[in-house]
Amino acid sequence: MAVLELTNITKKFGDFTAVKNMNLTVADGEMVALLGGSGCGKTTTLRMIAGFTEPYAGEVKIDGRVMNKIPPYKRNVSIFFQNYALFPHMTVFENVAFGLKLQKLPKDEIRSRVEKILTMVKLTGLDKRYPRELSGGQQQRVALARALVTRPSILLLDEPLSNLDAKLRVEMQVEIKRIQKETGLTTIIVTHDQEEAVSLADRVIVMNEGEILQVGGPKEVFDYPATPFIADFMGFSTFLHGTVEEKGADGGRIVCSGVSLAVEPAELKTLEKGDACIAAIRAENMEVAEGFGQNVVGGHIRSLTYKGQRTRLEVEGCFAEDIYPAIHDYEKTGEDGQILIRLPKEKIRVYKA
Amino acid sequence: MRDDRVNLLCKIVAIVSFLFLIAPLVIIIIASFTPTAYVTFPPKGFTLEWYEKIFSKDTHFVDGFMRSLQVGVIATVVDIFLGVTASLAVTRYDFKGKGVLLSFFTSPMYVPSIAFAFVLLQVFSRIGGVTGMWKILLGHIVIILPYIVRNTVAVLTTFNWTLEDAAASLGANPVQVFFKITIPLAKPGIVAGSLLAFLYSFDEAVLSSLLSSPKFVTLPIRIMNYMELTFDPALAAVSTILIVISLILVVLMEKFAGLDMFLK
Ligand SMILES: Nc1ncnc2c1ncn2[C@@H]1O[C@H](COP(=O)(O)OP(=O)(O)OP(=O)(O)O)[C@@H](O)[C@H]1O
Ligand SMILES: [Mg+2]
Numbered sequence: 001m002a003v004l005e006l007t008n009i010t011k012k013f014g015d016f017t018a019v020k021n022m023n024l025t026v027a028d029g030e031m032v033a034l035l036g037g038s039g040c041g042k043t044t045t046l047r048m049i050a051g052f053t054e055p056y057a058g059e060v061k062i063d064g065r066v067m068n069k070i071p072p073y074k075r076n077v078s079i080f081f082q083n084y085a086l087f088p089h090m091t092v093f094e095n096v097a098f099g100l101k102l103q104k105l106p107k108d109e110i111r112s113r114v115e116k117i118l119t120m121v122k123l124t125g126l127d128k129r130y131p132r133e134l135s136g137g138q139q140q141r142v143a144l145a146r147a148l149v150t151r152p153s154i155l156l157l158d159e160p161l162s163n164l165d166a167k168l169r170v171e172m173q174v175e176i177k178r179i180q181k182e183t184g185l186t187t188i189i190v191t192h193d194q195e196e197a198v199s200l201a202d203r204v205i206v207m208n209e210g211e212i213l214q215v216g217g218p219k220e221v222f223d224y225p226a227t228p229f230i231a232d233f234m235g236f237s238t239f240l241h242g243t244v245e246e247k248g249a250d251g252g253r254i255v256c257s258g259v260s261l262a263v264e265p266a267e268l269k270t271l272e273k274g275d276a277c278i279a280a281i282r283a284e285n286m287e288v289a290e291g292f293g294q295n296v297v298g299g300h301i302r303s304l305t306y307k308g309q310r311t312r313l314e315v316e317g318c319f320a321e322d323i324y325p326a327i328h329d330y331e332k333t334g335e336d337g338q339i340l341i342r343l344p345k346e347k348i349r350v351y352k353a
Numbered sequence: 354m355r356d357d358r359v360n361l362l363c364k365i366v367a368i369v370s371f372l373f374l375i376a377p378l379v380i381i382i383i384a385s386f387t388p389t390a391y392v393t394f395p396p397k398g399f400t401l402e403w404y405e406k407i408f409s410k411d412t413h414f415v416d417g418f419m420r421s422l423q424v425g426v427i428a429t430v431v432d433i434f435l436g437v438t439a440s441l442a443v444t445r446y447d448f449k450g451k452g453v454l455l456s457f458f459t460s461p462m463y464v465p466s467i468a469f470a471f472v473l474l475q476v477f478s479r480i481g482g483v484t485g486m487w488k489i490l491l492g493h494i495v496i497i498l499p500y501i502v503r504n505t506v507a508v509l510t511t512f513n514w515t516l517e518d519a520a521a522s523l524g525a526n527p528v529q530v531f532f533k534i535t536i537p538l539a540k541p542g543i544v545a546g547s548l549l550a551f552l553y554s555f556d557e558a559v560l561s562s563l564l565s566s567p568k569f570v571t572l573p574i575r576i577m578n579y580m581e582l583t584f585d586p587a588l589a590a591v592s593t594i595l596i597v598i599s600l601i602l603v604v605l606m607e608k609f610a611g612l613d614m615f616l617k
């Protein structure tokens with residue numbers, strides 16, 4: 001229910017710049033994910049939006065109004081803290097009801113709203129417990145309930161699901177998404193998990209060292225990372241150095257360690273024939289081939305790790321670099337450890353080296 | 354085998370020290386009921402005569418008690434305000450000279466009270482016209498402050514300040530944050546410090562004896578004066594009452610300060 005605008009915001013701690021010249025607009029009812037390594041300034045950004053610290057430079061605007069000098073309690077911005085920040089002297093119920101009591105709502109309404117949200121986060125029956133009597137995942141859900149229950153105009157979630165088991169995590173993702181859509185809540189979610197980012201958010205923002213590296217739709221960021229660095233962060237496992245061999249309207253080729261690979265012509269847009277390049281591909285996008293063909297390379301399995309549905313292989317001898325395919329339902333082929341791997345043409349990203 | 358022996362030794366030392374501490378108290382309490390005109394143990398019979406005596410007008414013990422209570426309560430209340438404010442200032446913000454400021458707030462603890470009393474006496478005589486009550490009160494306000502500051506700072510140094518942010522983002526203004534979050538969470542330290550401070554003030558004798566005026570005499574001074582003239586079991590009786598009061602306060606303190614759930 002609000003538009004959030006960050007213009008050129010910068011945050012310094014002494015000489016250290018935690019956030020550099022950041023520009024971002026989050027539309028009304030939009031959910032964006034902030035993705036980035038540890039210490040890249042995600043929490044700092046949220047703290048400036050919530051009003052706990054003032055930017056060193058730049059402006060935080062909500063619905064066009066500059067908020068820099070507005071204290072947190074007047075912003076109607078709710079925040080889920082990475083360390084939960086539950087009030088230790090209050091029960092689960094009191095924690096969740098805290099914001100509602102401050103809004104001076106009638107007792108009945110407070111009770112029903114708290115109960116409803118506790119049901120949603122699957123914590124019914126725990127309302128009389130103190131935070132120290134809850135497991136980490138339960139505490140996390142109390143914090144989530146507390147942030148959601150006040151119906152803020154902007155919701156900030158700092159790694160809200162990091163402590164939950166896989167099943168609960170997916171359930172909570174669905175609930176967050178549902179509430180967010182139902183109430184048209186402008187939301188920023190911070191996460192380390194690229195899959196969570198792409199499955200929840202309308203847009204994904206990749207940050208590093210206080211700067212935004214890429215902003216895009218989930219599919220775009222997931223499949224077309226702008227740089228090898230982002231690709232690495234987005235889970236691309238294999239990186240190959242090479243040169244552009246051929247650039248044409250309907251096909252392109254690159255050569256990596258003497259092996260010629262076909263790539264989409266669009267990948268070579270900014271490159272010229274003979275340019276050094278880096279090819280990147282996601283582990284799950286490589287597959288076992290039955291025989292030689294386009295983009296099929298032969299190698300030797302050095303090691304293999306069973307990962308449930310997929311088996312992660314370390315294959316040497318195809319290129320100068322090892323490649324790391326994750327093969328669906330992998331069954332051992334041949335005693336000698338030789339294997340043929342296909343790098344599907346449309347899945348290869350090519351970057352300027 | 355060896356562990357057991359160490360264990361046993363520890364137990365014996367603990368028991369002996371406990372007896373060493375508790376025995377005089379027990380003896381005084383029991384002796385306060387003796388009908389003899391001098392303190393004796395074991396008592397030769399049972400009487401409440403000495404309790405009657407301490408409550409009678411001519412010992413002025415009740416008067417002294419009220420004055421001590423008055424000074425103790427006022428000094429403690431004033432110092433709760435000063436001490437909590439000071440503690441918040443030195444724990445919440447990072448600034449140069451923070452450590453120095455903290456040592457300053459706790460310095461009266463290390464200055465011998467006789468030296469401090471001497472200084473105060475000089476100051477008051479310069480100003481002139483300061484009544485006994487004010488002299489003692491001001492002196493106590495200074496000397497008991499460290500107990501409140503120390504205990505409150507101890508709690509606040511482990512305080513999770515994000516909790517204040519959390520409350521603010523849920524719509525609490527600074528005053529609400531202070532009374533709903535900060536104070537309740539710092540309470541164990543404040544309560545423990547206040548009780549210690551009050552007890553210190555209540556039986557403080559060195560400073561008070563130098564600063565008291567004939568019109569304003571606190572209980573410890575009354576007892577000292579009484580002791581110079583007479584040495585009868587009334588002293589044991591008044592000691593017993595003081596022991597009981599201290600005990601109640603210490604139990605209360607344990608109850609509040611012992612609740613470490615708030616410290617998490
Ligand atoms: N109060 C502070 N004083 C000094 N440096 C700080 C302070 N808060 C954060 N930093 C620094 O700013 C940088 C960004 O911190 P921030 O908490 O925003 O990281 P983050 O992206 O949230 O990381 P994580 O994913 O580990 O939570 C870090 O290098 C951190 O050390
Ligand atoms: Mg963080």
